[in-house]
Amino acid sequence: MSGLLLRLAGPLQSWGERSAFTTVRDTASFPTRSGLIGMLAAAEGIGRDHGxxxxxxxxRFIIRADRPGQRLIDYHTVGGGQPKARTAATSGGSNKGAAVITRRHYLSDAVFVxxxxxxxxxxxxxxxxALEHPHWAPxxxxxxxxxxxPLILRRHIADPENELLTRVPLALPPPPRNGEDTIDVxxxxxxxxxxTTGKTDVIDIADIPLSFAQHRRAHAVRRLHRVTRQLxxxxxxxxxxLQSRLLDYVRTEESA
Structure with a gap:
């Protein structure tokens, strides 16, 4: 058994859960298996129709939610006010010179490891x-x-979960001193x-990718367990x- 650690952070993230080519482009509250596999497949140069x-x-994926982020909705338009030939087609294959309106959901300032x-x-x-030299950028x-x-924190580790529990820096400020030496994550x-001894929630989500083909996307359902752990x-x-702490952590592997 082997593993690696990725840090997913940025101004915006969006991990589609239910929508596909609809006017509302939603996001799950965490990185989906489909999104993570899509990132790896893109880095390896595997196209949507490749299979x-x-x-x-x-x-197997374990996600630590350092910062869940804030949900942001972008009111987005495509086309409108242009001749028909220069306006986006509707889902019915035609257009009338009107704009196509979508509402795109994002997670703002979120951090996941x-x-x-x-x-x-x-x-x-x-x-x-593949992630270090991607065919298509992650x-x-x-x-x-x-x-x-850094996107990649560790390239070869025997126990990714233990690293998340005991060593990977948290993107959180120190909590107020209350006599506790732990923080809930x-x-x-x-x-x-x-x-498992803490609070646990069960989540069913259709995010196992069976096909990424543009017109034949298909997903299966999996069950996730959200657990609050003390770090x-x-x-x-x-x-x-934070950046210095992360780079120090990365350099620890490089010098090992």
Whole structure:
């Protein structure tokens, strides 16, 4: 077993959950499996119509929600006020010179750290190399959502979950001193950990990608477990020092 860690942060993220070519383009409150696999497939140069998504079936994702972000809705128009030939077509295949209106949902100022467990070192190396030298640039759910650096925090780790629980810096300021040396942080698991003792919610979401083909997109349902875990206070720090703490963490691997 092997794994790597990704940090998904940026001004905007959008992880579509239910909408596809509709006037309301929603977002889940966390990175979806479909979005994460889409990022990896794009980095490896696998096109939408290529298929072959079963190569990612053995990947397991753990998501730590450092900052859930604020939901933002963009009132968006395409076309309008132009001759028919220069106006966007409607879903019915025609247009009348009117604008196509959409409402696009985003997560603003969100930060997630994702642990990816792979079946072997070869798979980990392949994915890490693709993300470092991507065929198509990674984005956070939509092409307009560019990720911050560093994107890759760890390239080869035996236990991604333990890193998330004990070592990866949190994108949070230190909480007020109340006698506690821990801070509550939400995790999303595909399999409920055996040592779970805190608050737990169950989420059913249709985000297992079966096809990314433009007109034949298909997804299956999976069950997630949202668990509130207590992390060491020492993982927090002033926001002005966050980038330095992250780079120090990355350099620790590079010098090992």
């Amino acid at each position: 072959g998504l079963d190569r990612y079936d053995d990947l 994702v642990g990816i467990t792979t079946p072997d070192d070869e798979t980990t190396t392949r994915l890490a190399q 984005y956070l759910g939509r092409r307009s959502c560019v990720p911050d650096e 939400d995790f999303l698991y595909e399999q409920l950990p055996d040592d 060491p206070r020492r993982l927090t720090g002033p926001q002005s020092e």
